[in-house]
Amino acid sequence: MRQASEALMQWRRDWENRDFERFSAHYSEAFQSTGLDRLTYLERKRGIFERRPWQRIRINEVLWIAEQGAPDALSVRFIQEYDSPQGSDRSRKEQRWIRSNQRWQLAGETEVILSEADMGRTRAKSGTGGIGK
Numbered sequence: 708m709r710q711a712s713e714a715l716m717q718w719r720r721d722w723e724n725r726d727f728e729r730f731s732a733h734y735s736e737a738f739q740s741t742g743l744d745r746l747t748y749l750e751r752k753r754g755i756f757e758r759r760p761w762q763r764i765r766i767n768e769v770l771w772i773a774e775q776g777a778p779d780a781l782s783v784r785f786i787q788e789y790d791s792p793q794g795s796d797r798s799r800k801e802q803r804w805i806r807s808n809q810r811w812q813l814a815g816e817t818e819v820i821l822s823e824a825d826m827g828r829t830r831a832k833s834g835t836g837g838i839g840k
Contacts, residue, residue, distance in 0.1 A: 708771050711781050711804050714811035715766070723764045725756045735805060735812040762791040779806040780814075786821075796823040 714733065721729040731749050738745040765788040774780040781804045788797050803815040 708773070708781065711771065711783070711806070711811045712769075714804065715769070715783060715802075718813070719764050719766055723762060725759070725762065727753055727756050730756075733813050735807065735814045737805075737814050738812075738816075739814075740816040741818075759791045759793060762789065764789055780804070781811075787818075794824055797821045 718730070718733045721733065730752070734745050734749060736745060738748065740748050743751070767786045767788070769783060769785045772782040772784070774782060782801065783804065784799070784801050786797065787800050789795060798821055799819045801817045802813055804811045805814045806812075
Protein backbone atom coordinates (compact mmCIF):
# COMPACT_ATOMS: atom_id res chain seq x y z
CA MET A 708 0.00 0.00 0.00
CA ARG A 709 2.96 2.32 0.59
CA GLN A 710 3.83 2.35 -3.14
CA ALA A 711 0.21 3.07 -4.07
CA SER A 712 0.12 5.91 -1.53
CA GLU A 713 3.30 7.35 -3.02
CA ALA A 714 1.73 7.10 -6.50
CA LEU A 715 -1.32 9.03 -5.23
CA MET A 716 0.85 11.81 -3.81
CA GLN A 717 2.88 12.01 -7.03
CA TRP A 718 -0.38 12.22 -9.03
CA ARG A 719 -1.43 15.16 -6.85
CA ARG A 720 1.94 16.91 -7.29
CA ASP A 721 1.96 16.38 -11.07
CA TRP A 722 -1.57 17.78 -11.27
CA GLU A 723 -0.76 20.76 -9.05
CA ASN A 724 2.43 21.46 -11.05
CA ARG A 725 0.45 21.28 -14.31
CA ASP A 726 2.88 18.70 -15.70
CA PHE A 727 0.45 17.13 -18.16
CA GLU A 728 2.83 14.51 -19.49
CA ARG A 729 3.59 13.13 -16.03
CA PHE A 730 -0.02 13.59 -14.89
CA SER A 731 -1.44 11.63 -17.83
CA ALA A 732 1.04 8.79 -17.25
CA HIS A 733 -0.81 8.00 -14.00
CA TYR A 734 -3.86 6.82 -15.97
CA SER A 735 -4.08 3.23 -17.20
CA GLU A 736 -5.36 2.45 -20.69
CA ALA A 737 -8.44 0.92 -19.04
CA PHE A 738 -9.31 4.13 -17.12
CA GLN A 739 -12.99 5.12 -16.90
CA SER A 740 -14.64 8.04 -15.12
CA THR A 741 -18.27 9.09 -15.28
CA GLY A 742 -18.70 7.38 -18.63
CA LEU A 743 -15.52 8.88 -20.09
CA ASP A 744 -12.65 6.81 -21.41
CA ARG A 745 -9.02 7.70 -20.74
CA LEU A 746 -8.50 9.74 -23.90
CA THR A 747 -11.64 11.87 -23.50
CA TYR A 748 -11.01 12.41 -19.80
CA LEU A 749 -7.40 13.51 -20.39
CA GLU A 750 -8.43 15.85 -23.23
CA ARG A 751 -10.72 17.63 -20.78
CA LYS A 752 -7.96 17.81 -18.17
CA ARG A 753 -5.51 19.21 -20.75
CA GLY A 754 -7.96 22.06 -21.40
CA ILE A 755 -8.13 22.80 -17.69
CA PHE A 756 -4.32 22.79 -17.43
CA GLU A 757 -4.08 25.26 -20.33
CA ARG A 758 -6.68 27.67 -18.88
CA ARG A 759 -5.33 27.82 -15.34
CA PRO A 760 -2.08 29.67 -14.55
CA TRP A 761 -1.88 27.76 -11.26
CA GLN A 762 -3.85 25.32 -9.17
CA ARG A 763 -3.55 24.03 -5.64
CA ILE A 764 -4.76 20.55 -4.70
CA ARG A 765 -4.99 19.23 -1.16
CA ILE A 766 -5.93 15.68 -0.22
CA ASN A 767 -7.31 14.83 3.22
CA GLU A 768 -9.00 11.92 5.02
CA VAL A 769 -7.32 9.28 2.86
CA LEU A 770 -8.63 5.73 3.31
CA TRP A 771 -7.12 2.83 1.34
CA ILE A 772 -9.17 -0.34 0.86
CA ALA A 773 -7.65 -3.62 -0.29
CA GLU A 774 -9.77 -5.43 -2.84
CA GLN A 775 -10.42 -8.99 -1.72
CA GLY A 776 -8.88 -11.52 -4.09
CA ALA A 777 -7.17 -8.81 -6.15
CA PRO A 778 -3.64 -8.20 -4.81
CA ASP A 779 -2.87 -5.77 -7.65
CA ALA A 780 -5.91 -3.54 -7.09
CA LEU A 781 -6.67 -0.99 -4.37
CA SER A 782 -9.42 1.53 -3.86
CA VAL A 783 -8.89 4.83 -2.10
CA ARG A 784 -11.32 7.45 -0.81
CA PHE A 785 -10.39 11.00 0.09
CA ILE A 786 -11.54 14.58 0.36
CA GLN A 787 -9.95 16.82 -2.26
CA GLU A 788 -9.73 20.60 -2.00
CA TYR A 789 -9.06 22.31 -5.33
CA ASP A 790 -8.22 26.00 -5.70
CA SER A 791 -7.39 28.09 -8.81
CA PRO A 792 -7.94 31.67 -9.99
CA GLN A 793 -11.15 30.49 -11.72
CA GLY A 794 -12.69 28.98 -8.59
CA SER A 795 -12.40 26.35 -5.94
CA ASP A 796 -14.22 23.26 -4.82
CA ARG A 797 -14.22 20.56 -2.23
CA SER A 798 -15.09 17.05 -3.36
CA ARG A 799 -15.21 13.47 -2.21
CA LYS A 800 -13.26 11.25 -4.60
CA GLU A 801 -12.99 7.53 -4.97
CA GLN A 802 -10.30 6.07 -7.18
CA ARG A 803 -9.34 2.55 -8.17
CA TRP A 804 -5.62 1.93 -8.62
CA ILE A 805 -4.16 -1.13 -10.31
CA ARG A 806 -0.59 -2.38 -10.34
CA SER A 807 0.89 -3.38 -13.68
CA ASN A 808 4.60 -3.97 -14.31
CA GLN A 809 5.38 -2.88 -10.72
CA ARG A 810 3.69 0.51 -11.31
CA TRP A 811 0.43 1.77 -9.78
CA GLN A 812 -1.96 3.53 -12.18
CA LEU A 813 -5.49 4.89 -12.02
CA ALA A 814 -8.17 2.62 -13.48
CA GLY A 815 -11.28 4.51 -12.35
CA GLU A 816 -12.56 7.55 -10.51
CA THR A 817 -15.80 8.94 -9.16
CA GLU A 818 -16.29 12.38 -7.70
CA VAL A 819 -19.00 14.14 -5.76
CA ILE A 820 -18.61 17.91 -5.48
CA LEU A 821 -19.39 18.91 -1.89
CA SER A 822 -19.05 22.66 -2.43
CA GLU A 823 -17.87 24.97 -5.17
CA ALA A 824 -16.99 28.65 -5.13
CA ASP A 825 -17.14 30.15 -8.59
CA MET A 826 -18.46 33.69 -8.96
CA GLY A 827 -20.48 33.23 -5.78
CA ARG A 828 -22.38 30.11 -6.89
CA THR A 829 -22.56 26.76 -5.15
CA ARG A 830 -23.51 23.55 -6.96
CA ALA A 831 -23.53 19.82 -6.44
CA LYS A 832 -22.37 17.29 -9.03
CA SER A 833 -22.14 13.53 -8.95
CA GLY A 834 -20.07 11.15 -11.05
CA THR A 835 -20.54 7.43 -11.59
CA GLY A 836 -17.25 6.05 -12.84
CA GLY A 837 -14.92 3.44 -11.36
CA ILE A 838 -14.62 2.72 -7.68
CA GLY A 839 -11.73 3.87 -5.61
CA LYS A 840 -9.53 6.81 -4.90
